[in-house]
Amino acid sequence: MEHIVIIGNGISGVTAARHIRKLSDKKITIISAETDYFFSRTALMYVYMGHMKFEHTQPYENWFWKKNRINLVKGFVEQIKHNTKTLLLSNSEEIQYDKLIIATGSKPNKFGWPGQDLNHVQGLYSKQDLDALEANAPNNKVCKRAVIVGGGLIGIEMAEMLRSRNIPVTFLVRESSFWNGVLPDGESQLINEHILEHHIDLRLETNLVEILADENGKARAVTTDKGDTIDCDIVGLTAGVSPNVNFLKESGIEIGRGVKVNRLLETNIKDIYAIGDCAEQHEAIGNRRPIEAVWYTGRMMGETVAQTICGNPTEYKPGHWFNSAKFLDLEYQTYGWVFSNKGKKEYEQHFHWRHSSEKICVTIAFHKETKKFLGINTFGIRMRHEIFDRWLTENRTIEYVLEYLKDANFDPEFYTQYEKEIVAKFNREFNSNIIPKKKSWKRIFTKTKASV
């Protein structure tokens, strides 16, 4: 029986394993050094905040793996010997594979800051990071202030976590506005304001210079390029992540920033594949980045590679881009492409609506000339994935999208709806006369059937 070995029990590896099991009877082994069982990395924050216990982050009960004959091995792979198709674990155990999937995910970036390896300096990525945070910052008596370096999704999550225990947080962000490398200015500004509302000491355009140690080798303060020294008991390094591929340096597998793969998610070595955060496409797909460190893309690559491994070679051809996040209390969803002011394409034009008092806004990107709808960002309004996916496939115009926007609304029942206001603003700005149509189940459902 063919033995499929997967290194990494995150969403990519586990999705691959589940789909291989659905498609075949192959022997499957997942190796992880992090935890015994798969858990949802994105939910770690809720454990620290007391919304959940760690066990709640595990999507499958413990019996699931045995029942589905997915063999779990706790261990750290030190070496891949592809000549003999052998893995060497750090406990000297050897595992033979017929096909190998590398799904080792990411690790937090460190940019060579002095003091970056001190005690009480950590990222927030792994279960071990969560445990460390619980130990380093149990409350605001032990941890009188935290400094977080890097204004991305993990940074703001970490700030939210620490604030839940009333720990003062200073948030150093390199950009002039939060996440404005990704978000258009209006939205970035909205989040800036929201961060301040949560009593987080947001310092824009501020870089970490050095982390200072106390006599025990623990971080005690940071200095910034603004000349400030900020006392603290913990430093969170959240300046992005990069592929966790160091252990592959000598393996003969081609490495760029991540494991280089082709569209079939194959590496340069036969029978070795890479998926998820650690995989790097030779050439980016469409507007996507060569490395996509996103939950959803990890899952999609898992779904895809399972097909290839089970005898149906399938290229990784993701559909329309989508993503979501939550910034403190603000839910964010995106469908299609809406670029930041820096990354905006020359043909891309934005329409932005923001609620007069609530933290709710919408940005729609469209083609300047053709008016083709390119993408939408929403804050504080939930939208229907299927509808936007369909509209993108059908190359709808922004006028069409606005006219039928009510079909796409996914907010809970009884919520105030803003389509009228949104459309009215568009009509004013673009001298148009769009009248929003009433929501229609018929449109929402019948066309879904046709397009799937």
Added chain:
Amino acid sequence: MMKAIQNIGITIFLVGFGIFAALPFLGNFKLNEKSFDELITSQGIKSELFIENLKSKIVDKDFSGITSLAPIVETAINDANAVHSKNKEWGKKVYAGSDDFATAIRKKSGYGFIPENKGLMWLITFGLGIIGALMFILPQVITLGKKGIKNDHIYHQSSTNKGWIAWLVFIFLVSFYLVLYFKSEYAVNWTYLVDSISQSLSGNLAGHWFVYGFMYCVVMVVMAIRMYIKYRHNMYQMVRTTSVLFFQIVFAFLIPEIMVRLQLSYSKGYDFKNAFPLDYDFFFNWNLKELISSGGLGLFILVWGILLTVVIVPVMVYFFGKRWYCSWVCGCGGLAETLGDPYRQHSSKSLFSWKVERWLIHGVLLFALVMTGFTLYGFFAETGTVLGIKVQSIMNTYSFLIGAIFAGVIGTGFYPIFGNRVWCRFGCPLAAYLGFVQRFKSRFRITTNGGQCISCGNCSTYCEQGIDVRAYAQKGENIVRSSCVGCGVCSAVCPRGVLKLENGPLEGRINPTDVLLGNDVDLMELVNKK
């Protein structure tokens, strides 16, 4: 500042609560001869033996609150009945229950501070409890910060993480229900507190079920205020909370009391929203007789009760899902959604629990239906014995096991340990019935939003019905489970906007998928069409 108000609030609450909890053991009782005679007359007792015996033991004797009168009554009943049986004096046998009789004695015989200062006593129990609770709850408008999901520290706090506070609440709730159902003589002091309220509504002095009804409403109002603050960003929760509150106060509490006051022909009052088989004694022999002999009103209630169960309930479930009843109207649901909200995370999500759930709840439904079959047959055939089984004993078994132990003691008593929907999930026969309709013929579903799920588990954790919501959401699959009561909290706690409760066309409602939206359309087609 806010913290200080909250701490004072807790203290005040605990004082009021402490006095309330101590009341069963306090007070003095002394029954005079006149009251004794009234009691004997009102109970229709003909046994001189019993009367003399009990009189000698009780009349003009002082009893403290802690002494149970029920054993004395019971001995008197047994002694008298033994003699009457021997002498074949069937007409003289005493059929009164010793607990009810003891309760009636106490109600008539209390004296001293408590019954003489009912208003004051109400103030230092209910009054302090309400004020204290509100002082704790209202500052949350400020302490909870910006509106949004407020689940911080639920698993850090003793009260909501099965710590010692939770166990104390558990012990209190269980004891409270045991007193209500089985030792009501100890609830007599509580009845004094609400006598004047009862009189102003129905014209009668309060019994222990009035205490329960009143307390139920008070607790729901106070905890609904907590819900309003906690979920103030979520209009669905606000509207739903208002709805359960309205139906509890108006339909379950006020209308039945006012019906009694108006001295309508159907004299015990009726909760118009309480549908069979949750209202399991609706088709009991004595109730049918009473309905039929109560003229127009009785017949109206009879027809309404049948219509409610046979037509209104399933039709509404078809359009809106069982939520219209379970989390918008029902009293059990109302308490679960207010008092029970802090405990919703304790429902077990394991596959094993789901199996237990299906056996138990459908078992109870079957039990209720079989029992009703027996009672109806007995009613029409005018017999007390069907298939060699005494109908009364089946009714008694159901009332005891399901009506009292399951729905009351376990259903609510176990809130802090097993979550707030133990009864609704494992026991309620009406929920089982609605569940069938919801699963197989309803427009309701929780829509999963394409491929947006990140498997975080908030939805499953906070599902009070123990549904592993995430198991469906992470597959891009809608949730159409029979047990879903549509509380809407999974949708509220979802950080990525994945879940939406909605009523839509039947087509496409059930949509199992393997590859989720967002991936290669050809792959989706290949895998999902299989």
